[in-house]
Amino acid sequence: KQSIESIIKQSYKNWELIIVNDASTDNTLEIIEEFLQDSRIKLISNSSNLKLPKSLNIGFKNAKGSYLTWTSDDNYYKEQALEKMLQFLEENQEFSMVCTNFTILYKHKTKLNNTSVKLEDLLNGNSIGACFLY
Incomplete structure (x- = not known):
């Protein structure tokens, strides 16, 4: 939650946050869902744990920023x-x-x-x- 909040509080406001939930088994998804009313935040959920490199590539593929x-x-x-x-x-x-x-x-x-x-x-x-x- 603190990580997401630190992005929301940025002085620069034109950002996009793509959260790749890598099949977490704790309460991560519930925490993320609290923030989805912000249109700058997008959630992608992997159906299985793909590990960091593949999850990063999924996020980068969906990024629209420069x-x-x-x-x-x-x-x-x-x-x-x-x-x-x-x-x-x-x-x-x-x-x-x-x-x-x-x-x-x-x-x-x-x-x-x-x-x-x-x-x-x-x-x-x-x-x-x-x-x-x-």
Whole structure:
């Protein structure tokens, strides 16, 4: 629920959220249905668990926007994340992707871990972290 709410609260309002429910067996579908009155949110439910790569491809195939990203149910965005990333890409058209630093919140700890995205991680580890737009 918190992940979906973080998208709804974005300062940039012209977004589309495609939620691919990968045959979840918990109360995920009930949570998603709470938000479907927002026409920017679309639900696709897999009849069987297809795993992440196939589910991402289903979402991308149905996307209508010029820019793409994806997130997970345990991630959430700061309110200006999409606006700032989009602004960077619009003002710097020689770049095709932007990623940001992110904060890891530990469920049972009060400690926050601020994580920086390093160029060497992108080149050697194929890692961009949890907040990106391309």
